[in-house]
Amino acid sequence: MNVLFPLLFLVVILAAAVIFLWPLRRSRSVKKNEYENPSPPLFNEEFAEGLSLPPADLSAQQLQCLPEPELPHYYGIDRMVLLARDPHWLFAYWELTATKQDEFANHYGLEAWSTTHPVLRVYDITGIDFNGKNALGYTDIHISESTDNWYVQVGEPDRSFCVDLGRMFPDGRFITLLRSNAVTTPRASLSDRLDEEWMWIEGLYRTIGKFQFGVGSPMIVEELAMRSAGLPLGISSPGFKQEK
Amino acid sequence: MPRGYLCLVLHAHLPFVRHPEHENFLEEKWLYEAITETYIPLIQVFERLIEDNVKFRVTLTLSPTLISMFTDPLLQERYVRHLEKLIELADKEEGRTYGGPFHETALMYKKRFHEAMFTFCDRYNRNLVTAFKNFQDQGRIEIITCAATHGYLPFMMIYPEAIRGQIKTAVDLHTRHLGRPPAGVWLPECAFAPGLDEILKECGLKFFFTDSHGVLYASHRPRFGIFAPIYCPSGVAAFGRDIESSKQVWSTQEGYPGDFDYREFYRDIGFDLGLDYIGPYIHPDGIRVHTGIKYYKITGKVDLSQKQPYNPRQADEKAALHAGNFMFNRQHQIYHLSNLMDRPPIIVAPYDAELFGHWWFEGPKWLDYLIRKTAFDQDVVEMATPSDYLRNFPCNQVATPCSSSWGNKGYHEVWLCGSNDWIYRHLHMASEMMISLASQHSNAGGLYRRALNQAARELLLAQSSDWAFIMSTGTMVEYAVKRTKNHLLNFFRLQKEIKGNYIDEGYLGNLEYRNNIFPDLDYSWYTNTNELPKAASL
Numbered sequence: 146m147n148v149l150f151p152l153l154f155l156v157v158i159l160a161a162a163v164i165f166l167w168p169l170r171r172s173r174s175v176k177k178n179e180y181e182n183p184s185p186p187l188f189n190e191e192f193a194e195g196l197s198l199p200p201a202d203l204s205a206q207q208l209q210c211l212p213e214p215e216l217p218h219y220y221g222i223d224r225m226v227l228l229a230r231d232p233h234w235l236f237a238y239w240e241l242t243a244t245k246q247d248e249f250a251n252h253y254g255l256e257a258w259s260t261t262h263p264v265l266r267v268y269d270i271t272g273i274d275f276n277g278k279n280a281l282g283y284t285d286i287h288i289s290e291s292t293d294n295w296y297v298q299v300g301e302p303d304r305s306f307c308v309d310l311g312r313m314f315p316d317g318r319f320i321t322l323l324r325s326n327a328v329t330t331p332r333a334s335l336s337d338r339l340d341e342e343w344m345w346i347e348g349l350y351r352t353i354g355k356f357q358f359g360v361g362s363p364m365i366v367e368e369l370a371m372r373s374a375g376l377p378l379g380i381s382s383p384g385f386k387q388e389k
Numbered sequence: 390m391p392r393g394y395l396c397l398v399l400h401a402h403l404p405f406v407r408h409p410e411h412e413n414f415l416e417e418k419w420l421y422e423a424i425t426e427t428y429i430p431l432i433q434v435f436e437r438l439i440e441d442n443v444k445f446r447v448t449l450t451l452s453p454t455l456i457s458m459f460t461d462p463l464l465q466e467r468y469v470r471h472l473e474k475l476i477e478l479a480d481k482e483e484g485r486t487y488g489g490p491f492h493e494t495a496l497m498y499k500k501r502f503h504e505a506m507f508t509f510c511d512r513y514n515r516n517l518v519t520a521f522k523n524f525q526d527q528g529r530i531e532i533i534t535c536a537a538t539h540g541y542l543p544f545m546m547i548y549p550e551a552i553r554g555q556i557k558t559a560v561d562l563h564t565r566h567l568g569r570p571p572a573g574v575w576l577p578e579c580a581f582a583p584g585l586d587e588i589l590k591e592c593g594l595k596f597f598f599t600d601s602h603g604v605l606y607a608s609h610r611p612r613f614g615i616f617a618p619i620y621c622p623s624g625v626a627a628f629g630r631d632i633e634s635s636k637q638v639w640s641t642q643e644g645y646p647g648d649f650d651y652r653e654f655y656r657d658i659g660f661d662l663g664l665d666y667i668g669p670y671i672h673p674d675g676i677r678v679h680t681g682i683k684y685y686k687i688t689g690k691v692d693l694s695q696k697q698p699y700n701p702r703q704a705d706e707k708a709a710l711h712a713g714n715f716m717f718n719r720q721h722q723i724y725h726l727s728n729l730m731d732r733p734p735i736i737v738a739p740y741d742a743e744l745f746g747h748w749w750f751e752g753p754k755w756l757d758y759l760i761r762k763t764a765f766d767q768d769v770v771e772m773a774t775p776s777d778y779l780r781n782f783p784c785n786q787v788a789t790p791c792s793s794s795w796g797n798k799g800y801h802e803v804w805l806c807g808s809n810d811w812i813y814r815h816l817h818m819a820s821e822m823m824i825s826l827a828s829q830h831s832n833a834g835g836l837y838r839r840a841l842n843q844a845a846r847e848l849l850l851a852q853s854s855d856w857a858f859i860m861s862t863g864t865m866v867e868y869a870v871k872r873t874k875n876h877l878l879n880f881f882r883l884q885k886e887i888k889g890n891y892i893d894e895g896y897l898g899n900l901e902y903r904n905n906i907f908p909d910l911d912y913s914w915y916t917n918t919n920e921l922p923k924a925a926s927l
Contacts, residue, residue, distance in 0.1 A: 213874070216881075228813065
């Protein structure tokens with residue numbers, strides 16, 4: 146008897162909790178009708194609810210508004226991709242699996258992860274076949290644990306780069322975890338390489354003079370789009386209210 | 390022989406907006422508007438020029454998504470219904486504006502819509518590709534292709550197979566509909582990265598375009614700047630966009646389309662008139678849309694409410710004037726350049742086709758006048774397409790063009806910024822999976838072949854640069870995000886099913902019905918070619 150009583154009490158409390166909290170949860174799930182659901186973990190929970198106990202009063206319209214499935218943020222593959230955005234900036238994104246973290250811990254000890262911090266090492270590999278040791282130079286960027294993408298300002302047109310994501314020990318030791326592909330930043334000026342057999346005609350370039358990028362139809366398209374009546378390639382966007 | 394050449398390029402493209410699941414889908418209207426306001430007016434310009442026996446050469450891109458929509462029976466049917474409603478509205482407008490300052494313009498629209506119906510249904514049996522093919526077969530326009538879904542190619546460089554998928558699909562579709570393989574390609578957003586040319590060459594393409602600095606900053610330095618093509622090391626020719634002629638037309642400050650006599654884009658009866666009247670002609674949910682009936686001229690730098698009535702005849706005179714001015718400037722440019730070069734210069738003037746007619750209402754008229762004046766009033770400038778030029782001048786300097794695009798700031802920032810950079814994580818993953826699927830399932834048959842082909846279609850659709858562009862401009866973002874995510878999710882589900890040896894035929898069939906683009910696509914174009922630089926970890 147002494148054992149049963151507290152158990153019964155627990156059951157009553159649980160039942161009460163379910164009765165009071167259930168409507169709260171349902172209303173939340175119905176309200177979620179945006180395509181863009183910034184918090185993927187929430188979705189799993191709601192999907193499961195919908196399956197087990199669909200609220201009876203959900204109309205067809207509301208069903209359509211239920212959150213749509215979200216893309217996974219990670220795919221369980223160790224990878225780091227580097228893109229050259231313009232002559233001065235690179236963009237890198239990456240994904241580091243738990244397996245990789247385990248490997249690191251196995252190698253350097255269980256404490257190693259917490260005593261180190263993540264660093265992006267940006268190598269200048271212009272004109273060389275990079276093997277991890279022969280870079281012309283490198284820059285370290287100290288980042289936070291949760292970061293998984295980064296815009297790197299290299300400020301150097303027409304140079305080649307590669308980025309490592311690694312962990313740095315307090316003593317400065319750097320251990321590479323991921324290595325990106327190599328990219329070359331675009332040129333931002335005329336080439337210095339003049340063909341020996343070709344003559345350089347000054348007058349021709351003088352006619353061009355100073356110019357601005359993007360004084361072409363894409364610029365107009367963009368402006369139209371900003372003014373909220375034009376759309377991809379100039380097509381007006383029906384359904385979008387004019388600003389005026 | 391002329392002193393120089395003018396290479397006019399019109400790039401016609403819209404993303405694939407076909408939504409059989411809804412009767413009235415807002416984004417589908419982009420296509421209908423562009424047909425009425427741009428594609429049909431351009432077709433009519435070319436028709437009249439040919440009737441009058443005017444010699445001309447124009448280069449036109451028909452993007453594979455646009456060809457697919459032009460030839461789609463559902464969209465053709467829906468366009469006819471859309472145009473019928475528009476004609477009904479124009480008839481009402483004739484009465485409503487009677488005796489007022491808008492009446493003449495109202496009559497103009499009525500006439501245009503009836504003509505559009507005739508062109509679309511009677512003349513070309515609802516398939517506008519036929520029209521362009523006719524002009525091509527008569528030697529008047531050179532039609533080139535684009536990437537299959539206008540994918541942003543420089544960001545696919547780590548997966549050459551993904552680029553190959555975009556280009557091969559495009560060349561295949563183009564050849565089927567236009568009866569001959571394309572000689573050249575319009576790189577989506579003019580976006581080039583060194584190495585791309587190798588894949589173009591592999592697919593039989595002989596030339597492409599870059600923005601001015603793409604050729605200007607090439608290495609070695611091009612002797613003739615942007616006034617002659619260069620050959621990439623692969624032998625594919627690159628033509629650089631002329632700065633002067635672009636600016637003349639498109640500068641928001643000094644460009645022709647801003648002339649005060651031209652039609653004002655932002656005053657449309659779809660927004661101006663009461664719901665009780667205009668209701669049946671806008672979206673059924675009461676969302677106001679552009680109808681295409683606009684009665685005001687730009688007037689000046691005044692508030693939209695202060696605009697004056699449009700006068701079609703005045704605007705027409707301005708278009709003729711501007712065409713003359715454009716030609717005069719090209720003549721001078723060419724006089725000057727031809728003294729500095731050992732061959733006639735070529736001025737490359739590429740424009741988005743949709744800006745003609747849709748946004749710059751008088752654009753097709755301007756083009757008509759420009760072509761006639763060039764043909765009859767002078768002999769300094771002659772129109773030529775890139776193929777014409779390369780035939781006459783096959784020897785060109787070898788140089789590697791510079792990575793570039795024609796977007797804001799000239800490089801890749803528009804398609805890689807805070808608002809859209811998240812897509813590449815997923816697009817790259819899907820590309821990698823597609824390549825591995827194709828490589829592991831050579832010669833798949835039956836259901837597997839269908840699933841593999843559909844997976845490739847979903848990947849292609851997710852890759853449209855249009856989505857990234859819309860995200861970066863900040864309007865209609867929701868639609869672009871949704872399209873990107875949906876196609877990727879479809880892809881990942883198919884990928885899982887193929888790998889798991891269980892294909893849900895109902896689901897597959899539904900995707901094939903909804904996203905029915907590229908029926909002849911072959912997933913084996915994604916097969917690994919072992920040249921893949923590894924992006925993954927050590």
